[in-house]
Structures are given as C-alpha cells and as structure tokens.
Amino acid sequence: MDCDEARQLLDAYADGELDLTRQLEMEAHLAGCPACKEEAERIASFSLLLRTNMELYKAPRNLKSKIRSTLRKEAEPAWLFANARPLAYAFAALVLGFALAWTWLTFYQNKDQELVTEAISNHARSLMVSHLVDCRSGDQQTVKPWFNGKVDYSPPVVDLTPAGYTLVGGRVDILEKRPVAVVVYQRGKQVINLFIWPATRRKVDLDVQSERGYQFCGWNQAGLNYLCISEISGDELEKFEDQLREHVSL
Ligand SMILES: [Zn+2]
Known part of the structure; x- marks a missing residue:
C-alpha cells in the first residue's frame, strides 16, 4: 500500500x-x-x-480566568467597594454572553466540519469502490423519477450539458444518518457529487473551500440543502453552483 x-x-x-x-x-x-x-x-x-462533544461546551481558559479574577476582586474590600459588585456582575454577564456565543459558533462550525468530512468520505468512496451511481443515465427524465420511493422528497435533476457538465446519474447515500439523494455530474474526467436533502434541521451555507485536495461548497434553496464535492478547481465549482442555482430557480 x-x-x-x-x-x-x-x-x-x-x-x-x-x-x-x-x-x-x-x-x-x-x-x-x-x-x-x-x-x-x-x-x-x-x-x-x-x-x-464535551469539549464544545467548555469556555476557553482565558475566559475562565477572567471570570475567576472578577469574582476574586469582588471578594476584596477594594477602594471602589461601592461599585465593585454591580460592575462585577455586569462583567460576568458579558463574559458569559461571549462564552455562549463562542460555544454556539464552535458547535455549528463543528457540525459543518462533520458534515463536510462525511460528504468528502462519501465522495472518495464513490470513486473508489465503483459505486458512483445506482442509476446510470444522462437523461434527467430517467434520473429524477428514479429517486421516487427511495427518498421522501423530490430532488431537482437539471440538465447542465450546455454548460459543460454531463449528467452521469443518481444514487442514494447516507449523510448525517439519513438517506440523501446524490446527483452525479462529470466535468471532463472529474466527478462532481451533488448531495441534496431537505433543510429541515439545519440550513447549509458554505463558500467554496478545499479540504484534503477536494473542493466543496454548499447552499440552501427552496427548502433544500445542496452540498457539492469535487476535484475540479474552486472556480469551476463556483460556476457549477451558479448554473445549478439558476436552473433550480427556473
Ligand atoms: Zn504513507
């Protein structure tokens, strides 16, 4: 190996x-x-x-020490004794607010990271184990109805041939523990896996980024999340997104 x-x-x-x-x-x-x-x-x-997940709920160390030092100061009979207590409370509330915002942000960043890691693994696996598509067809009228009964929503399957993206087919994959529709396109020799699922729990919104040699981006439109992964360049993936958004909104 x-x-x-x-x-x-x-x-x-x-x-x-x-x-x-x-x-x-x-x-x-x-x-x-x-x-x-x-x-x-x-x-x-x-x-x-x-x-x-435990780590996600811990406040950063410097915030903890700020809270502690605030509480310590409050305990001291300082020269600003009269004002110390309300100030300390205000500061503690402020620090707590920051800690909560930080936790929330980190939690969602990690959720996105988890989602992308899983999608990239699926993408890599789809190329590796010759399980790219369950339904191989370049005809949207064949691929779209194929999803009926396999997922409980109707993913848009658009023809992007004029823009240079060939429809390869469709498959059902697993993302965040639920079956999701994957519409597969090809640009030259490179494959684009487009994951589509309802944005009920969370809306996906990710600019074009790259991880481990793969480019990915995600967005939500008309109640559905879209996440695409490929090895084509970031610019090309962005064009793909633009084309797709345009066709879906037609
Ligand atoms: Zn090695």
Whole structure:
C-alpha cells in the first residue's frame, strides 16, 4: 500500500470500516510511515472530539480566568467597594454572553466540519469502490423519477450539458444518518457529487473551500440543502453552483 492509497482509506480506517486484509495492510503502512500515521491520528482525534462533544461546551481558559479574577476582586474590600459588585456582575454577564456565543459558533462550525468530512468520505468512496451511481443515465427524465420511493422528497435533476457538465446519474447515500439523494455530474474526467436533502434541521451555507485536495461548497434553496464535492478547481465549482442555482430557480 502506498501513501496515496493509504490517504484515501484513512477515513474508513478510522471508522473501522476496512476489511481485515485492508486493515492489516493499513497498519503495516502506518507502522512505517510517520506522515500517514500522523494524519490517521488527526482523523481519529477529530472524530473522538465530535463523539464526546464535551469539549464544545467548555469556555476557553482565558475566559475562565477572567471570570475567576472578577469574582476574586469582588471578594476584596477594594477602594471602589461601592461599585465593585454591580460592575462585577455586569462583567460576568458579558463574559458569559461571549462564552455562549463562542460555544454556539464552535458547535455549528463543528457540525459543518462533520458534515463536510462525511460528504468528502462519501465522495472518495464513490470513486473508489465503483459505486458512483445506482442509476446510470444522462437523461434527467430517467434520473429524477428514479429517486421516487427511495427518498421522501423530490430532488431537482437539471440538465447542465450546455454548460459543460454531463449528467452521469443518481444514487442514494447516507449523510448525517439519513438517506440523501446524490446527483452525479462529470466535468471532463472529474466527478462532481451533488448531495441534496431537505433543510429541515439545519440550513447549509458554505463558500467554496478545499479540504484534503477536494473542493466543496454548499447552499440552501427552496427548502433544500445542496452540498457539492469535487476535484475540479474552486472556480469551476463556483460556476457549477451558479448554473445549478439558476436552473433550480427556473
Ligand atoms: Zn504513507
């Protein structure tokens, strides 16, 4: 197993999803490759962080020490004794407000991170195990009805051939523990996985970014979340998003 192959399988390895042969090959590779081992540990600690969630609710250390020092000052019979107590309360309330905002923000950033990590794994796996599509067709009239009964909503399947994106087909994948529709496009040799699901729990809104060599972006439109992952350039992915948004709103 070489580094490229190991990198592609690291997520599956962290999730304990590799078969025994693969797992042994991976362990052998990690034993001899510090770079991949470090990446494997990073992925493992990240998923542990998400699983425990505890870390997300802790205030940062400097906020804690500010609260403590405020309380200490309040206890001292200081020269501004008359004003110290209300000031301390006001400050504590302010600090608490910041801590809550920080927790909230971190929580949602981590939710997005978790979602993107999962979607990237799905994308990588779809390319790896020849499970790109369950319904292979370049005809939107074939792909769209194929989703009936497989997911409980109707994902838009648009023809972007004139814009240079070929429809490859559709499949059902799992994201955030629910089945989601994936419409697959191709630009040249590169595949674009477009995940579509109802924005009931949370609305996705992510500018074009890149992670581990993949570009991704997400948005919500007419009650549906869209998340696309590909290895095409960020600019091209943004064009794809623009084209798609335009066609969906027609
Ligand atoms: Zn390696």
